[in-house]
Amino acid sequence: MLCQQTTAHAEPAVAAKSGRLASLDALRGLDMFWIIGGGQAAVAAAKASGQSWLNWVPVQMSHVAWDGFRFYDLIFPLFLFMIGVAIPYALGKRLSRGDSRPSIYGHLILRVAVMIVLGMMVNGSLLTLDPKKFELTYSVLQMLALGYFVAAVLFLNLGLRGQIIATVAMLVGYWALLAFVPGPGHEIGRFREGCNAGDWVTEYLFGKWRGQQIGWVVGILGHASTAMLGVFAGHLLRSGLDAWQKLRWLAVLGVACLAAGFLWSGWLAEWFPGAWNQWPIWFPIIKVRWTSSYALYAGGISFLLLALCYLIIDVRGWRRWAEPFMAIGANSIFAYMAWQLCSSAFRRVAEVFLGGLKAYVGPWHETILAAGTFAVLWILLGYLYRKGTFIRI
DSSP states (O other): OEEEOOOOOOOSSOOOTTSOOHHHHHHHHHHHHIIIIIHHHHHHHHHHHTOGGGTHHHHHTSOOSSBSOOGGGGHHHHHHHHHHHHHHHHHHHHHHTTOOHHHHHHHHHHHHHHHHHHHHHHHSOGGGTOGGGOOOOOOHHHHHHHHHHHHHHHHHHSOHHHHHHHHHHHHHHHHHHHHHOOOTTOOTTOOOTTOSHHHHHHHHHHGGGGOSOSOHHHHHHHHHHHHHHHHHHHHHHHSSSOHHHHHHHHHHHHHHHHHHHHHHHTHHHHHSOSGGGGOTTOOOOBGGGTOHHHHHHHHHHHHHHHHHHIIIIIISOOOGGGHHHHHHHTTHHHHHHHHHHHHHHHHHHHHHHHGGGHHHHGGGHHHHHHHHHHHHHHHHHHHHHHTTEEEOO
16 A cells, blocks of 8 residues: 655654654664665675675675574564564554454455565566466565564464463474474484475475475464564553663563573583583574574564664654665565565666766776665655655555
């Protein structure tokens, strides 16, 4: 749906219970920045500099192959976390104004369906218009949609205590399924590609139509857990606590989740040789299977980043610096789709205006083109933001 809204002037006051959090838009935009060109520009700049001490930049701007954690592994769960934060605001508002449950569920289902279709456009070969090539594969938008749906259903049907119990059950249950369910090639407590219940279920249900194998059907438990961590942050921010109490709780939850994910991953056990390294309780941080330890570890960082942005933008009122990111965050799904489908066109526009600089800037030309490609999309997003136009699903 395309809607027109008037952009409010910056205020140093904290958002009301049903109001819009400027810090959430800013953090969402900062997160999306690395997907829609920021990461490419950083990598190009690091390579152009010729400085060996910057070799870590391309590494951190890529995903780990299996277990471990890099900067780029935070982007997806941070976005899903922020979707969770928005759930108490959006659904709480609808419930308070008396919207019926059927109408809310109808919108939820429609939104999930649209995001799955958009995901298939990006990753599922839908735009080939050849049904033989279609894949209901693992994609960012599909997993955002499914994680959001489960979290929304839990929010609508359970109180806070029930939501906490359900989230713990999903985290522990997902670990138990992957660790202990027997099957071809599986060893208890060991996690390998193609040798766990998540991969088997996806293979059984979808076969060749599954596309990229990331065990995403059972993995919905991990994605939903990340969204629920965001829901808890949303509950906290909508509560009657004062701003400093909210900040303290966000920090406490962030540190607790970070520590829990770190300990559960078995990293600490690896530092101390012994039989306990082989215990089946450890659950490695594996992004491509969205393990429970990964959800907690990334969730802990997400809590802390939200606390920092909330302090700077909503509490202190220092938001002018964040407006370029808010312009991205306010239309984040549109920004993602535009980049995925049209980045080559944006690149061509940048080449038209900046291509002539190659003779003068040498190895920095690629960095300039990468920044220019991003700038084309950002100018469009900035225009939409200034006009108060927000594209919603």
